[in-house]
Amino acid sequence: MSPAPLLSVKDLRVGFATEGGLLQAVDGVSFELRPGEVLAIVGESGSGKSVTAQTIMGLTRSKNSRIEGSVRLSDQELIEAGDAELRRVRGDRIGMVFQDPMTSFNPVYRLSAQISEAIRTHRGDVSKGEARARAVELFDAVGIPDAERRVDDYPHEFSGGMRQRAMIAMALALDPLVLIADEPTTALDVTIQAQILRLLEDLNRKHDLATILITHDLGVVAEVADRVLVMYAGKVVEEGTLDEIFYDPQHPYTWGLLGSLTRLDRPRPKRLPQISGAPPSLLDLPDGCSFRPRCPHEFGRCTEVPALEARLADAPSHCDRCWLTSEQKREKRQVAGQIGLEAPA
Numbered sequence: 001m002s003p004a005p006l007l008s009v010k011d012l013r014v015g016f017a018t019e020g021g022l023l024q025a026v027d028g029v030s031f032e033l034r035p036g037e038v039l040a041i042v043g044e045s046g047s048g049k050s051v052t053a054q055t056i057m058g059l060t061r062s063k064n065s066r067i068e069g070s071v072r073l074s075d076q077e078l079i080e081a082g083d084a085e086l087r088r089v090r091g092d093r094i095g096m097v098f099q100d101p102m103t104s105f106n107p108v109y110r111l112s113a114q115i116s117e118a119i120r121t122h123r124g125d126v127s128k129g130e131a132r133a134r135a136v137e138l139f140d141a142v143g144i145p146d147a148e149r150r151v152d153d154y155p156h157e158f159s160g161g162m163r164q165r166a167m168i169a170m171a172l173a174l175d176p177l178v179l180i181a182d183e184p185t186t187a188l189d190v191t192i193q194a195q196i197l198r199l200l201e202d203l204n205r206k207h208d209l210a211t212i213l214i215t216h217d218l219g220v221v222a223e224v225a226d227r228v229l230v231m232y233a234g235k236v237v238e239e240g241t242l243d244e245i246f247y248d249p250q251h252p253y254t255w256g257l258l259g260s261l262t263r264l265d266r267p268r269p270k271r272l273p274q275i276s277g278a279p280p281s282l283l284d285l286p287d288g289c290s291f292r293p294r295c296p297h298e299f300g301r302c303t304e305v306p307a308l309e310a311r312l313a314d315a316p317s318h319c320d321r322c323w324l325t326s327e328q329k330r331e332k333r334q335v336a337g338q339i340g341l342e343a344p345a
């Protein structure tokens, strides 16, 4: 039997009051995450990936935001938690890695000082010497060579890839249960991307972490994810295991994402059609399926909102939000008689 979920997000809704009206950035997102699991959240720019992650960390609370639903970490409800309680959870139980480590490190302090400070803020009984030793240990664990010396460098003395490793070390400083990595490799070249992903996967296994990996690139997902959530305009439009999403994708938007796939480790597969047009404005969504204006397969029923549900008898945890029948989906997604992707090895 699989272990109980560590993180359980139910019907999460995040809206922002803007001059143009209420912008519903996240609109009913639910998922569960277990220790040792990597969940990927994918989707184009503006689909609500970062707002979902930031809300889990309590970082979207503000006067103009409206947050509804539930985020449970073990038995603790985070949506209702006080600010002080959330600060304790951040870093201590949930670590976060961002796209650009320069925004997380202060350029004027040595890395050792910043990591020690993060540790000592949460663990008052740890001495400066112990905290520095822990920073060296963490640098070693994330593969920074010559850790004992490099830990006293300033952030700008590190290359992009090494800085990203230092950021991961910082996120792991307090032995969190959950690691959220938001576009952790976009700023890096392809070889370094692969190394960072391998590192995240390694750490995930070694520490039995529950990891959320956010990216707009399904190629990145193929490297490490166990399950995938595909987001479009604030909603999940498809959810399934890595193999289900790659080899039996059900939603036309997922086909489009797969069509623009770049994989790091394999030759480019036959391409599915790419998506034309741009994501809709969240302040002016079409009626029915949000993907309708860009969907080449739209038909009468699409003016009703499709529910996210399991539509395949043999795959109860593979869900999508598209009215086409599974036979129609199988037919329409094919390129020259094939889905255009290689079969699993």
Ligand SMILES: Nc1ncnc2c1ncn2[C@@H]1O[C@H](COP(=O)(O)OP(=O)(O)OP(=O)(O)O)[C@@H](O)[C@H]1O
Binding pocket: 016, 018, 023, 025, 043, 044, 045, 046, 047, 048, 049, 050, 051, 052, 216, 282
């Ligand atoms: N504080 C805020 N106030 C108003 N709107 C916001 C705020 N934060 C985010 N948004 C809007 O919410 C939507 C979702 O943003 P989000 O950052 O989650 O997108 P994303 O999927 O992470 O995209 P990207 O791939 O570009 O990082 C966007 O339309 C964004 O402009």
Ligand code: SF4
Binding pocket: 251, 252, 253, 289, 290, 291, 292, 295, 296, 297, 298, 299, 302, 306, 321, 322, 323, 324
């Ligand atoms: S519900 Fe209709 S518009 Fe939406 S993805 Fe399916 S076919 Fe396209």
Ligand SMILES: [Mg+2]
Binding pocket: 049, 050, 051, 182
């Ligand atoms: Mg983002």
